[in-house]
Amino acid sequence: MLDEQGCPDCKRINEVLSRVGDRWSVLIIISLAQYGTLRFNELKRNLGISQRMLSLTLKELERDGLVNRTYHPTIPPKVEYNLTPLGESFRQPVAALGQWALGNLSTIDAARATYDEATGP
Amino acid sequence: MLDEQGCPDCKRINEVLSRVGDRWSVLIIISLAQYGTLRFNELKRNLGISQRMLSLTLKELERDGLVNRTYHPTIPPKVEYNLTPLGESFRQPVAALGQWALGNLSTIDAARATYDEATGP
DNA sequence: CGGTATCCGAATCGATACTG
């Protein structure tokens, strides 16, 4: 891909969004923001995410410094996740996005229906 | 996938995010918010997006009522895109996200480096 | 309980070529 872009920030925004901008990351952040600390299987049940994707996404979030992982070597083992300060700072923009999403879901649905009817038949 | 979720909003947030939450949608919104009105190839050059993805994403955004498409049947043809009121209302949360992304890119990079060094070698 | 490893179909995306 060429690099003759007039929007120099786009590449960088793109970079960050491809890291923390995917669906599961956002939902995990929202959950942790809401409940504070959650265990692996609590997140799993909460989000309806597969074990594999949860594991992968949590590892990424930990790597990016957004989520903290605490391992308790008890039997049975217990692992807790919560937001780091960086993760907390991500709450604001994410919350704004989530709120907008909820508030405009029906509007978008209506727009879709209109568009489909005007285009489709 | 089961549906025994404790986070009833997650499914719906998920729905909206899968519509307007992808990388290209966000970048297109940001560009249109910044410049007001742009033609197809202006967007293409601006974002470094492939023709195919731009076409698909714009169609989705139009369908969801976020972007307005104006076709001028001149020769050569000229098509202009701008934000609808709904798209404008999306500016705020998107801007917050973009700002956070830019502001924390280096922090994330540092966290990654630390993590990789502690884990990887 | 909290993962990792493997498999495999589905969805995504870029490159390329073609059209009005």
Added chain:
DNA sequence: CAGTATCGATTCGGATACCG
């Protein structure tokens, strides 16, 4: 200029099985 069509490569993501 502004798309659409097609193809191949990569990625995503769930299901399943197994380990500490």
